């Protein structure tokens with residue numbers, strides 16, 4: 001085995017090769033059989049490799065199709081199988097061909113580690129891959145950090161990616177912290193959909209997340225609301241595996257009570273965790289379900305166990321815990337699930353989810369193209385408008401057949417990225433909050449204006465009253481004036497009259 005790319009030291013994969021023994025042994029089988037010698041897939045020397053092979057081909061889309069029965073028996077077409085040059089041909093050989101194809105193409109597997117800061121995500125990943133993939137001394141100050149590596153062996157390769165979410169939940173306001181992870185998962189799916197539309201698909205980058213390990217605080221006080229909300233959102237998009245971190249901080253009794261509590265919260269909150277462990281599958285995995293949620297102890301230190309062996313673990317005054325001891329924690333079983341038993345299931349189920357997203361996305365692009373005719377949110381040319389009006393039938397989009405591609409061309413990645421931002425719950429909530437704040441402020445201002453108007457009206461009324469009083473006074477004064485004038489006239493006229501009569505008297509006397 002050799003390693004390229006990433007930070008994995010070249011000597012480390014020796015341990016890693018032990019972890020993925022099944023993977024490399026399968027690769028050996030592929031090599032031998034491709035050289036012309038038939039190797040019965042159910043008769044390989046390693047019983048472990050045999051069980052892996054049986055399980056891998058048993059699971060399709062997360063459901064059990066057939067357990068150990070060869071495909072040909074299922075279909076009753078044994079007669080269709082014949083031998084040519086010592087090699088099986090026909091339907092019996094199809095699963096083998098499929099495995100050859102997988103080995104040739106290699107497997108992409110990306111796991112995200114989420115959960116609140118300081119729960120041992122980095123330590124766990126380094127323990128899981130038995131290497132220092134993530135350098136915990138130089139932690140990057142970004143919410144999402146991606147680590148990539150390739151393990152090659154016997155003609156096949158496993159490209160694995162790890163997405164770390166350092167510092168999750170450290171913000172003052174964590175209401176939308178989960179969006180960073182969810183946006184990342186959505187963006188990778190969206191990017192892959194658009195990459196598939198490119199003419200050259202050989203250089204496609206597949207960064208889709210296949211599984212998310214969610215680290216829960218070891219406590220006997222339930223789960224934080226932030227964890228419940230984040231798990232709910234993640235579980236809608238990815239295979240979610242909740243795990244109890246730092247299980248060495250709980251006693252056996254506390255751990256079993258906490259496990260029951262988590263199971264109950266997950267049930268009540270309707271969080272759809274990874275479905276490979278449900279009860280319609282093999283007994284071995286049924287047993288795994290009893291262990292769910294897995295309790296993990298991680299460590300980068302080596303300690304001496306009771307037998308004096310050097311093992312990865314943690315040392316306490318009361319004793320030593322070994323991370324790979326199944327009696328101490330579920331580390332080993334989780335490692336087998338991730339890198340061995342269910343590796344193919346994770347990839348297959350992600351493909352299923354991807355297909356749903358892809359068809360949903362294409363449908364959305366058609367609807368968005370239809371909206372171009374009624375709204376002007378997307379700028380289109382006159383020619384495009386004419387095409388949408390005359391050539392497209394938006395009532396029955398299936399009828400348009402290949403004409404739909406013109407709509408996909410109009411509603412491109414740039415537009416869909418904008419749509420994704422507009423549909424972002426954080427954006428919508430912030431927008432609603434801003435609208436509410438605006439309404440509150442404008443209501444307050446309207447109230448102020450109303451009061452101001454009211455006081456103006458009152459003032460105006462007072463002024464009017466004053467004016468009325470003044471007018472009234474004026475009128476009275478005018479009346480008084482008139483009266484006085486009249487009296488004056490009267491006085492004058494009476495004086496005049498008396499003067500006239502006095503003059504008359506004088507005239508008479510003179511005569």
Ligand SMILES: Nc1nc2c(ncn2[C@@H]2O[C@H](COP(=O)(O)OP(=O)(O)OP(=O)(O)O)[C@@H](O)[C@H]2O)c(=O)[nH]1
Nearest residue numbers: 117118119120121122123166167168246296297298
């Ligand atoms: N007791 C105990 N301590 C652990 C365990 N796993 C990790 N630690 C310790 O917890 C501390 C934090 O571990 P990290 O791996 O850096 O935690 P993290 O989740 O990656 O932290 P962030 O990157 O800040 O999100 C380190 O001192 C580890 O040694 C465990 O299983 N048990």
